Amino acid sequence: MEVVEGIKVPTFMEFGFADLESKVIGRGKCCFCGACIAFCPRIEAIDDIPQLVEYDALCGMCYTHCPRSFLDIPAIEEEIFGKNRVDELIGVHNGIFAARSKDPKLRERAQDGGVVTALISYALDSGMLDAVVATGLSDEVPWKPVPVIITDSSEVSRVSGSKYALSPTIVGVKEAIDSDFERIGFVGLPCSIQALRNIQVSKEPYQIGIDRVKLLIGLFCMENFRYDDLMSGFVRKVLKVNLEDVVKFEMREGSFWVKTKDTTYSVLIKDLDKYVAEGCRYCRDFTAELSDISVGSVGSDHGWSTVIRRSELGQKLFEDAIAEDYIEMGSITGTDLIKGLSRRKKEGAI
Incomplete structure (x- = not known):
């Protein structure tokens, strides 16, 4: 050792x-x-x-390379960003902003401001990336998250919107590498970002093709759920809602919302604590601190997304997407709230 x-x-x-x-x-x-x-x-x-x-x-x-076995965050930061963090709660960054997609139709189907969808649309349209791995939904099991590879901005609806269950999304990265894509982007939760960074900075010889992963977009995440626990254990058994009838899930304003065509159900997020995936209780990362750019809803007004720029590549993506009218900026309102939740997650981790 x-x-x-x-x-x-x-x-x-x-x-x-x-x-x-x-x-x-x-x-x-x-x-x-x-x-x-x-x-x-x-x-x-x-x-x-x-x-x-x-x-x-x-x-x-x-x-x-499991993110739960060993994670040398200072070494990863030094290699990816060229420096270590000054802000212990949010990590390395060069700006926090509110933003949203400039396409109103995209905003309707996406989560919050649709910024992630807009960013990957721009990255594919501009040629920055030739494939993006993200989380979509199964065609066979209702609301079950699965890895998806998209290669054209016309496909972004397949991965738009938040998913409220764990998915082995990195499996899609290996599939993209095996399919000979050269410029691969990845959208995922903090734990998945950590795992990919672990592999990227590894000195071991096995990670053939990992250098083709060029961009990591991280999503804010306080906690997540195993599919059977949330969907079967809570939605079906407690709410008595058929998953086939659900049109949207959403977490906002401290509540978990389940919407069907006829009815909207809500429960306080804290009341879902017993359904939280056990592995999430070990995580200390709320804002995907090791990504090139992080996006979430906390800190911005409803209908807008919060964007944390981190790497030079993340900054370039954000600025170019603004310049090309894919996204627009607004006023950030809740930086203290972001830091408060980040502190809570770090202090609450096992």
């Missing part, structure tokens, strides 16, 4: 799936980001849990 600045860093050949199973999955730390499933052919998702399906050759990549 290598020692870096006094910290014991796990190296590639020292661990196997048994370590991932005992130290992460078995302890309820797994965030189901999909990194281990994506980059190891011997691991599959069974009932939304990574499980070994073939003999483990003790290659160690699943454990070494």
Whole structure:
């Protein structure tokens, strides 16, 4: 085991799936980001849990790059941003803004201000990216999040809107690499961003093609849910709502909203605590601090998104999308609220 600045860093050949199973999955730390499933052919998702399906050759990549095993944030910041954070609550950044899509039709179908949808539309239209991996919905299971690869801005509706259950979205990154895309973007939660950064800064030889992942857009996330717990355990059994009848889920103003064509149901988010995925309780990152650019609803007026610019690439994407009339800026109103929730998540993590 290598020692870096006094910290014991796990190296590639020292661990196997048994370590991932005992130290992460078995302890309820797994965030189901999909990194281990994506980059190891011997691991599959069974009932939304990574499980070994073939003999483990003790290659160690699943454990070494899991965001719940080891995460050297200062080293990642130094390599990605060229500096370490000054703002402990929000991380490295060069500006916080309110913004929204300039396309009113896009805003209607997207979440909040539709900024993420607008940004990936611009990135694809401009040629900055030739594919974007994000979270869409299954065609077979109602409201179940699944990884989706889009290659044209006309497809962005497939991934617009928030998803309120865990998805192994990084599996889509491996599929995009295998499909020979050269400029891949990724939209995901803080845990998935952490996993991809772990792989990107790795000195190990296995991560073939990870250099094609050019842009990471992170989403604010306080907590998430396992699909069966929220959708079956709460929506179906407690609210008595058929998932097939739901037209939109939304979290805002401290409540979880479930909308059908005829009725709107709401419950306080704090009342969903028992349904929160156990792995989320270990997370200290509210604003996707290691992404190139972060987007969320907290801190902006209803109908607008909050944008945190972080890397030079994230800044360029944001400024170019404004210049090309994909998004417009507004007035940020709740920076203190963002910091307050970030502090709460850091202090509340196990």
